[in-house]
Amino acid sequence: MNVGDFILEEGLVMILLLWIIGYFVKHAGILRTEWIPFLLLGISLVFTPLFLGSYTAEHIVQAVLVTGAAVLGHQFVIQGDHLIHSDDPPDYGDGQSETGNTIYRD
Numbered sequence: 001m002n003v004g005d006f007i008l009e010e011g012l013v014m015i016l017l018l019w020i021i022g023y024f025v026k027h028a029g030i031l032r033t034e035w036i037p038f039l040l041l042g043i044s045l046v047f048t049p050l051f052l053g054s055y056t057a058e059h060i061v062q063a064v065l066v067t068g069a070a071v072l073g074h075q076f077v078i079q080g081d082h083l084i085h086s087d088d089p090p091d092y093g094d095g096q097s098e099t100g101n102t103i104y105r106d
Contacts (some may be wrong), residue, residue, distance in 0.1 A: 018070035041067045
């Protein structure tokens with residue numbers, strides 16, 4: 001199973017386009033970073049079906065998948081870079097890092 005089973009080849013261009021738009025929106029400070037995925041979803045819902053030819057249910061699902069791939073791919077890059085270049089203790093998503101007082105539950 002690969003990405004091609006879910007996202008049409010034409011949709012891959014939209015992933016790249018959404019990455020570029022997200023980059024410029026983030027670095028221009030146009031919008032808070034928390035809202036960028038929603039902006040990208042809106043852009044994708046408008047332009048992906050147009051790019052694929054028509055507004056059908058399949059093309060709208062493609063728009064959502066394309067946005068998900070773009071946002072998730074960006075997060076992989078960010079988190080991977082953080083893992084490689086950070087000396088910070090690991091963060092387990094609860095806002096606290098592992099310490100000597102960490103209680104491990106079985």
